[in-house]
Amino acid sequence: DQQVKQNSPSLSVQEGRISILNCDYTNSMFDYFLWYKKYPAEGPTFLISISSIKDKNEDGRFTVFLNKSAKHLSLHIVPSQPGDSAVYFCAASAGTSYGKLTFGQGTILTVHP
């Protein structure tokens, strides 16, 4: 039972355009969400997070939007750069889970020059 789903295995965008990565979840106990970025031969690195008390969090070119009623979050990257090409994982945690994260399957983003 996949509680966090990233339904797009891959996404290809042109440099300078917007990249939108999507994530859906089923567990209504999740109240904190994170995005991680992973380059080949490296471990995932934290990118941005959002608490369920917010619907938007912004950090430079990266913005995460949360729609609790739809159990959906998205990561917007504007403008996209070739160095953003990586695998992006969304993850979620519940208040009672004491730091345990549930990850989605990942989306491979390719940004073309």
Place this chain on the structure above:
Amino acid sequence: DADVTQTPRNRITKTGKRIMLECSQTKGHDRMYWYRQDPGLGLRLIYYSFDVKDINKGEISDGYSVSRQAQAKFSLSLESAIPNQTALYFCATSLAGGRNEQFFGPGTRLTVL
């Protein structure tokens, strides 16, 4: 630079062999985690430890065991490796308390023949 290291980085072994993957961290974090990554499945939690005397099973602990030798060291063992344990394994750490970011090691690629 405070870091999370994993050894070995690559390992090929045969069915039935006992394998140990090691993780060390210099971040001073109390919490440590072991994940495996499989194509199309994202990262799944195997075991986690919130301090030296606290070890907990994750969602896929069958066939694995762990040892927390010290605050800085967390080892994952496959008692009798099988081919479907072929995967990329990641160790992660985080500070205790709250919704703290997890820091990942570079991963160990394990192949069981």
